[in-house]
Amino acid sequence: MHTPAPQSSSFAVGDITVKTLSDGHLDIPAGYFSNASESELQLVSPSARFGANCWLIETGTRKILVDAGSGDWLKARFPDTGHVTDAGTALVSASSEIxxxxxxxxxxxHIGGLISNGQSLFPNAKLHLQESEWAFWTNDDLASTVPEDQKPIVELIQSLARPMSPQVELHTGDSDLGEGIHLSFAPGHTPGHQIVHVASGGKQAFLLGDALVSGTLQFANPEVRYALDSAPETAAQTRKTLFEKLAADQIPFAATHLDTTSFGVLQARAGGGYSFEPIA
Ligand SMILES: [Zn+2]
Incomplete structure (x- = not known):
């Protein structure tokens, strides 16, 4: 059976190419958002449509994937996911080159696409994570400290972490991976959430991961909270600091759950908040 390539688009940052790969989309209930007005919540009722973007960064010598999508693990609840690593996609057939x-x-x-049948789909890749993220999720006592309805989430992540562990390379705070690729610590969504800065030939761009989850709500109002943020206040502070910098310096960026594979820039709005302008 032929599986079509995931929807994708390319963005040049100097000599570096950043290809956005869509893993599909997720419909997230409006009830996951808080600290929002009734009229704001109307915009995402009954559910917010989240994109699910991963990125393939190609430098002269390396192929660097940023996140791996859901793999087969979330298809029961979110059927239109896992395209980045669906069997037959070009990325999987070339996965040893990552x-x-x-x-x-x-x-x-973000990590489900790494593992299939208990095996790594990307056997030659180093997996770059914050030490605080790895320590949080691999803590054997974690499942006993979370609400009942979150236990399956923890158990799934821990079952994926075990086969990942031989390839993991841990970082503390900001880190330089060379060739213009930097990790930047951006906590709140999770304890060790990080974003990626790409720089080459006087150009730069950011990949925000889940520092922003809803483009519909959080550009206009960065204070909107999301139920799956581990520290919602920290997440909002991280988002506001980032948005200020992105708007002031007009830095192109992309984010995992934007419902577009385009990069864009932020414009500050007169009444506060920002609007997102895609770069064609
Ligand atoms: Zn996410």
């Missing part, structure tokens, strides 16, 4: 995988964090929609 030298590095930067994981923004360890939620299953």
């Amino acid at each position: 030298t590095d995988i930067i994981l923004t964090h360890m939620h299953a929609d």
Whole structure:
């Protein structure tokens, strides 16, 4: 059976190419958002449509994947996911060429695509994670400390972490991976959430991971909270600091759950908040 290539688009940052690969989409209930007005919540009722973007960064010598999508693990609840690593996609057939995988964090929609049948799909890649992220999710006592309805999430992540562990390379705070690729610590969504800065030939761009989850709500109002943020206040502070910098310096960026594979820039709005302008 032929599986079509995931929807994708390419963005040049100097000599580096960043290809956005869509893993599909997820419909997230409006009830997951808080600290929002009734009229704001109307915009995402009954559910917010989340994209699910991963990125393939090609430098002269390395192929670096940023996040790996959901794999087969979330298809029961979100049927239109897992395209980045669906059997037959070009990425999987070339998976031994991936030298590095930067994981923004360890939620299953970002790491699920790493593992199939208990085996790594990317056997030659280093997996770059924050030490605090790895320590949080691999703590054997974690499942006993979370609400009952979150136990399956923890158990799934821990079952994926075990086969990942031989390839993991841990970082503390900001880190330079060379060739213009930097990791930047951006906590709140999870304890060790990180984003990626790409720089080459005087150009730069950011990959925000889940520092922003809803483009519909959080550009206009970065204070909107999301139920799956581990520290919602920290997440909002991280988002506001990032948005200020992105708007002031007009830095192109992309984010995992934007419902577009385009990069864009932020414009500050007169009444506060921002609007997102895709770069064609
Ligand atoms: Zn996510």
